[in-house]
Amino acid sequence: MLGQTIVRTKDVKRIYTMGNVTVEALRGINIEIRAGEYLSIMGPSGSGKSTFFNMVGGLDKPTEGKVYIDEVDVAQLDAYELAWLRCRKVGYIFQSFNLIPVMTALENVTLPMVFAGLNNDEARDKGMELLKQVGLDKRHSHKPFEMSGGQQQRVAIARALANDPAIVLADEPTGNLDLKTGTEIIDILKRLNKERNVTIISATHDMKMLKASDRIVWIRDGRVDKIEKSEDIVIQEGSVDGEH
Amino acid sequence: MPTSDSQLLEGNKIRIGKQIVLPFSKAVEISLRGVRVRFWRSMITMSGIILAIAFMVSVWVGGAVLDGLRSPEVRERKVISAVLGEPDKLVYEAADGTGKTVELKRERVVRNTVAFILNSKGYDTGAASGEEGAQGADGRSAGPGGAAPAAASVQSRGSKDLWLVVLSLCVAVVGIVNAMLMSVTERFREIGTMKCLGALDSFIVKLFLLESGFLGGIGTAIGVAIGLLLTAVSSLIGFWAVRGEIFSAISWSSVLWGLGITLLTGTALSVIGTIYPAIVAARMEPVAAMRQEA
Numbered sequence A: 001m002l003g004q005t006i007v008r009t010k011d012v013k014r015i016y017t018m019g020n021v022t023v024e025a026l027r028g029i030n031i032e033i034r035a036g037e038y039l040s041i042m043g044p045s046g047s048g049k050s051t052f053f054n055m056v057g058g059l060d061k062p063t064e065g066k067v068y069i070d071e072v073d074v075a076q077l078d079a080y081e082l083a084w085l086r087c088r089k090v091g092y093i094f095q096s097f098n099l100i101p102v103m104t105a106l107e108n109v110t111l112p113m114v115f116a117g118l119n120n121d122e123a124r125d126k127g128m129e130l131l132k133q134v135g136l137d138k139r140h141s142h143k144p145f146e147m148s149g150g151q152q153q154r155v156a157i158a159r160a161l162a163n164d165p166a167i168v169l170a171d172e173p174t175g176n177l178d179l180k181t182g183t184e185i186i187d188i189l190k191r192l193n194k195e196r197n198v199t200i201i202s203a204t205h206d207m208k209m210l211k212a213s214d215r216i217v218w219i220r221d222g223r224v225d226k227i228e229k230s231e232d233i234v235i236q237e238g239s240v241d242g243e244h
Numbered sequence B: 001m002p003t004s005d006s007q008l009l010e011g012n013k014i015r016i017g018k019q020i021v022l023p024f025s026k027a028v029e030i031s032l033r034g035v036r037v038r039f040w041r042s043m044i045t046m047s048g049i050i051l052a053i054a055f056m057v058s059v060w061v062g063g064a065v066l067d068g069l070r071s072p073e074v075r076e077r078k079v080i081s082a083v084l085g086e087p088d089k090l091v092y093e094a095a096d097g098t099g100k101t102v103e104l105k106r107e108r109v110v111r112n113t114v115a116f117i118l119n120s121k122g123y124d125t126g127a128a129s130g131e132e133g134a135q136g137a138d139g140r141s142a143g144p145g146g147a148a149p150a151a152a153s154v155q156s157r158g159s160k161d162l163w164l165v166v167l168s169l170c171v172a173v174v175g176i177v178n179a180m181l182m183s184v185t186e187r188f189r190e191i192g193t194m195k196c197l198g199a200l201d202s203f204i205v206k207l208f209l210l211e212s213g214f215l216g217g218i219g220t221a222i223g224v225a226i227g228l229l230l231t232a233v234s235s236l237i238g239f240w241a242v243r244g245e246i247f248s249a250i251s252w253s254s255v256l257w258g259l260g261i262t263l264l265t266g267t268a269l270s271v272i273g274t275i276y277p278a279i280v281a282a283r284m285e286p287v288a289a290m291r292q293e294a
């Protein structure tokens, strides 16, 4: 059930400058992502996946070109609007989970709701509901270090959904997990994509991700190599040209 | 979906809102959570201010003890005389009528400890070495009329101690700035994540300042307790012969007043020391959360 365009990039370039060394991480990316889509971004390490993510998530601005989220040019937003976007429009899932270590699972999940101005009771109820959806409601009072990697990542998924974002960005969400746990995480992401119709954009090396995705964008050296529909790729499943 | 620029501007208004500034109580709530969990570690960060405050208190209250014992009423009752040029020495003429005199010297434990710490950090206080020589000079000469010289010596003791107190507080603040900057670098992922979740820069600043305010308050209270304990012990040891007089001789209102000022000073200094690190934290880019290195 794909809706209208939710993310659109126009000739996005990103050049990192360190002293007199410049790295062209993105060399002109044009992509259109539809609401409700599950999009995987594939590419070897260093190909610019994370850099692209930062653009799409409003975490970084392109050196050249434009990024539109919901047809709004991200570069035009002020600090308050950017924070609002990050808080409500986009949910982030990181390779290293990034739960706040001093907070319990529930507190982690409710933190974005607090930033959005929900009161404690509302946030608590909604947080418990989200934890239930990832199968961790019984662990709501556990701190991150008391949980396994897979459990932490599930809390992170619940947190990413806290304010019902339109887009969930996952940068190598299974990168720190073993095969079985990684599959579980992907299954959860796929289920949420279907149930909530949330757009999922995920960078990965992981072939398992491909089956879950609607489309796969292959990136190489900061350029889009090719874009494939998942129907086309499942048959020729094999090795990925990008190891950790 | 073709869109003209004017439509984009309109969309901008409709689709993107402005992030709200959280009520102060929320920042307090979240910072207290961090303080509770990181408590013991943070107390190590605060050890500098704890020691400096302990020193400040011991100087303050120790001075109050001496001044109290020197006061005319106590001297009349117990025939105590201050010794010229040696502000920490008191001569006590035993009240049993034998005319025997006992020389009292307040222990310099506290001051020498702090001076040692300062010296070891490269600050030359001169306090640890220069003190012993003054001992045993021609004592007990100040008769009953020696109030003016005594006051003068109190003054000189005061300014010297004040200098040491200020120095040790400065060292403590530098220590806090340093420790907080390290804490910011250590917590880059946490700060970056919070910004990804929608935290405003001002919230990050509030979080750090509140945390250090609470920690500074608690650290100062601990320092006050340690300082009082040390002063009590050193006064009892030093002035054992007149131990009964100590409590009644002290001007408690001025001591309490001093403790209040100390508490404020300690808290304020730890907040001031965190201003720069907090700004560094707030300026941190949200992409920091993505960085892979541990």
Ligand SMILES: Nc1ncnc2c1ncn2[C@@H]1O[C@H](COP(=O)(O)OP(=O)(O)O)[C@@H](O)[C@H]1O
Residues within 6 Å of the ligand: A016, A017, A018, A023, A024, A025, A043, A044, A045, A046, A047, A048, A049, A050, A051, A052
């Ligand atoms: N903050 C940065 N400063 C300088 N160079 C960077 C920075 N981030 C990424 N790069 C460079 O940009 C390129 C793309 O990196 P990245 O987007 O992290 O790739 P991927 O996520 O696909 O592994 C790499 O060559 C990397 O070294």
Ligand SMILES: [Mg+2]
Residues within 6 Å of the ligand: A049, A050, A051, A171
């Ligand atoms: Mg990456």
